[in-house]
Amino acid sequence: MKQNSDALPKIEALRRQLEEYNYQYYVLDAPTVPDSVYDTLFLQLQQLEQAYPQYLSANSPTQRVGGKAIKSFDSIQHRIPMLSIDNVFDAELLQGFARRILERLQLSDISYSCEPKLDGLAVSLHYEAGQLVRAGTRGDGITGEDITHNVRAISEIPLVLRTTKPPQSLEIRGEAYMSKAVFNQLNESARQKGQKAFANARNAAAGSLRQLDPRIMKERQLNFFPYAIAFISDDVALALSNSHYERLRLLKQWGFKVNSDSEQVMGIQACVQYYEHLLARRTALPYDSDGVVIKVDDIVLQTQLGMTARAPRWAVAYKFPAEEVTTQLLDIEWQVGRTGTLTPVARLEPVFVGGATVSNATLHNFDEIARKDIRIGGTVIVRRAGDVIPEIVAAVLPQRTQNTRVASLPTHCPVCHSLVYKVAGEVAIRCMAGLHCPAQRKEAIVHYVSRKAMDIEGLGDKLITQLVMQNILQSPADIYHLDLNTLANLDRMGVKSAENIVQAINASKKTTFDKFLYALGIREVGETTAKTLAQQFGSLDALYGASIEALMDLNDIGPVVAAQVHVFFSQEHNKEIIQAILAAGVHWPSVQQKTLQPLQGQTFVLTGTLETLSREEAKARLEALGAKVSSSVSKKTHGVIVGEAPGSKLDKAQELGVPILDEKEFLVLLNTKT
Numbered sequence: 001m002k003q004n005s006d007a008l009p010k011i012e013a014l015r016r017q018l019e020e021y022n023y024q025y026y027v028l029d030a031p032t033v034p035d036s037v038y039d040t041l042f043l044q045l046q047q048l049e050q051a052y053p054q055y056l057s058a059n060s061p062t063q064r065v066g067g068k069a070i071k072s073f074d075s076i077q078h079r080i081p082m083l084s085i086d087n088v089f090d091a092e093l094l095q096g097f098a099r100r101i102l103e104r105l106q107l108s109d110i111s112y113s114c115e116p117k118l119d120g121l122a123v124s125l126h127y128e129a130g131q132l133v134r135a136g137t138r139g140d141g142i143t144g145e146d147i148t149h150n151v152r153a154i155s156e157i158p159l160v161l162r163t164t165k166p167p168q169s170l171e172i173r174g175e176a177y178m179s180k181a182v183f184n185q186l187n188e189s190a191r192q193k194g195q196k197a198f199a200n201a202r203n204a205a206a207g208s209l210r211q212l213d214p215r216i217m218k219e220r221q222l223n224f225f226p227y228a229i230a231f232i233s234d235d236v237a238l239a240l241s242n243s244h245y246e247r248l249r250l251l252k253q254w255g256f257k258v259n260s261d262s263e264q265v266m267g268i269q270a271c272v273q274y275y276e277h278l279l280a281r282r283t284a285l286p287y288d289s290d291g292v293v294i295k296v297d298d299i300v301l302q303t304q305l306g307m308t309a310r311a312p313r314w315a316v317a318y319k320f321p322a323e324e325v326t327t328q329l330l331d332i333e334w335q336v337g338r339t340g341t342l343t344p345v346a347r348l349e350p351v352f353v354g355g356a357t358v359s360n361a362t363l364h365n366f367d368e369i370a371r372k373d374i375r376i377g378g379t380v381i382v383r384r385a386g387d388v389i390p391e392i393v394a395a396v397l398p399q400r401t402q403n404t405r406v407a408s409l410p411t412h413c414p415v416c417h418s419l420v421y422k423v424a425g426e427v428a429i430r431c432m433a434g435l436h437c438p439a440q441r442k443e444a445i446v447h448y449v450s451r452k453a454m455d456i457e458g459l460g461d462k463l464i465t466q467l468v469m470q471n472i473l474q475s476p477a478d479i480y481h482l483d484l485n486t487l488a489n490l491d492r493m494g495v496k497s498a499e500n501i502v503q504a505i506n507a508s509k510k511t512t513f514d515k516f517l518y519a520l521g522i523r524e525v526g527e528t529t530a531k532t533l534a535q536q537f538g539s540l541d542a543l544y545g546a547s548i549e550a551l552m553d554l555n556d557i558g559p560v561v562a563a564q565v566h567v568f569f570s571q572e573h574n575k576e577i578i579q580a581i582l583a584a585g586v587h588w589p590s591v592q593q594k595t596l597q598p599l600q601g602q603t604f605v606l607t608g609t610l611e612t613l614s615r616e617e618a619k620a621r622l623e624a625l626g627a628k629v630s631s632s633v634s635k636k637t638h639g640v641i642v643g644e645a646p647g648s649k650l651d652k653a654q655e656l657g658v659p660i661l662d663e664k665e666f667l668v669l670l671n672t673k674t
């Protein structure tokens with residue numbers, strides 16, 4: 001073992017510095033150094049710890065990622081039981097809770113701490129002399145599981161408290177949870193890989209904390225909010241506030257991320273208001289919340305109130321309306337989207353969930369129906385969270401009766417009846433009829449008129465459906481031939497609304513190139529890609545001629561997008577529709593093209609020795625103009641530059657008819673392009 005008296009202080013300083021950066025980044029959301037600085041210091045620490053293994057510590061920042069997998073979970077005993085909270089479901093019950101408390105305390109009014117009730121898992125953290133020593137799950141409230149190895153991977157939990165005078169012993173309780181963003185990403189990538197998706201963020205968080213290997217946990221990025229100091233030794237020379245809310249602020253100083261949506265309020269009426277505000281924001285919150293926890297704020301009063309066998313008397317959970325309920329699946333229908341993808345839609349026995357009545361829900365794709373073993377006629381769990389489309393989470397298997405049937409994969413498009421295909425490597429099945437399929441035609445037109453595209457106000461979903469069904473609209477170009485008469489004769493239309501639509505159509509003709517490109521509904525081309533294409537190519541003619549390679553030379557455009565764009569613009573019938581739209585008067589100001597490099601997208605090959613330039617110089621000059629230099633000649637090569645004593649590349653160029661440039665011509669090319 002190496003000895004070096006300098007190593008330990010250096011290691012400790014690096015650890016403190018890295019934890020501080022970690023705190024700034026994860027807890028304060030305000031990093032003060034770029035990632036590269038963090039990475040460099042991290043590497044230094046890792047190297048020092050490798051060289052001096054005697055100084056390794058389980059609470060080193062390096063151990064957040066590098067922890068070893070365990071074979072099974074040990075159990076841990078909670079010295080103070082982890083209780084649950086009583087629930088109330090309306091304001092009246094909540095007022096009852098407050099009345100009972102005030103009576104017991106013989107007080108006229110008190111203040112409360114109002115906090116979002118997070119839908120995650122309760123976790124208990126033990127710190128000794130400021131060091132995290134153990135973390136456990138709630139379990140049955142008395143015995144939990146030791147999950148210290150996984151908890152170390154949660155960046156929002158300090159491994160060492162940020163204070164020079166930590167209490168000898170401290171137990172923090174709080175909720176570990178997965179943010180909606182991480183959950184959606186995780187499920188999206190699971191779906192793409194054809195793996196089982198998690199039913200909700202809570203299950204995903206629970207699944208992650210129960211991993212034996214902490215590396216998986218690190219990939220899943222859990223968060224943590226503390227909600228109670230369960231125990232603190234009284235050795236701290238610290239005037240500990242009697243306010244629960246203030247104590248949580250202290251935890252913030254010690255390195256925890258504290259939920260900034262919590263509030264300290266006076267009286268129960270303010271709690272009701274807090275509840276209503278949070279409920280209104282529920283969808284926009286970055287985490288799942290199933291209600292509000294209302295706590296008597298004064299710790300002394302809390303102690304006075306004490307607890308029943310099950311739950312404390314000083315806290316109550318005021319629950320939001322359920323986001324998950326069960327109902328019967330009546331049928332599965334297939335909906336055809338803009339790009340021909342067939343999506344299964346569940347028709348449900350209507351149920352009230354998440355504050356609204358739901359009778360349809362998405363099932364994502366056929367693989368998912370099979371994986372979840374969802375059957376028509378069976379009972380299913382429906383989830384509706386805010387504005388998101390309701391979805392079927394799972395089948396309720398024990399309630400399955402004889403009268404269920406398995407859904408079958410459609411062989412034909414339900415709308416245009418052409419054969420459907422399963423695209424290799426994708427889970428989706430697709431109707432390939434394009435604009436010949438009325439469903440896709442309708443969706444293409446709905447997209448074309450939408451706000452971020454051509455922005456034609458008043459031409460809504462229902463009107464477009466009628467116009468497509470009556471064959472009046474066969475492509476977006478037909479929009480410009482709609483007249484007052486046709487429109488006024490549609491269902492539920494008056495002359496006035498028809499006039500407004502005609503006006504909106506005319507007004508929309510003045511647009512921008514990127515909006516027009518977005519409106520075309522080219523697969524894989526969203527708003528951002530449309531902007532890039534508009535800026536880099538400037539005109540339709542330039543796009544018509546763009547090769548896949550030229551497209552791929554643009555920033556942010558990969559092979560999949562490039563191929564879709566190329567295919568779209570090489571199809572005659574797309575060009576015809578575009579021509580018809582332009583003929584109808586759609587126009588845009590010419591685009592300030594970002595200067596493309598003069599040889600962008602072109603490939604050259606060098607052979608033989610040049611007199612005035614070395615091979616490296618020639619290559620660098622070409623690359624400076626945006627060209628690529630390749631070592632082999634193909635049909636796609638834009639030119640072969642030939643010096644003294646050329647090799648077989650010259651023969652190849654002649655054979656393929658690739659342009660050949662001698663040194664003089666090459667220098668002319670370089671000079672005219674600079």
Ligand code: IVH
Nearest residue numbers: 083084085115116117118122175227293312
């Ligand atoms: S306080 C003794 N505050 O809700 C009271 N709990 O049934 C201790 N929960 O599983 C709990 N957010 O994990 C409290 N802001 C919050 C909470 C919260 C979520 C969970 C807790 C427990 C359940 C209570």
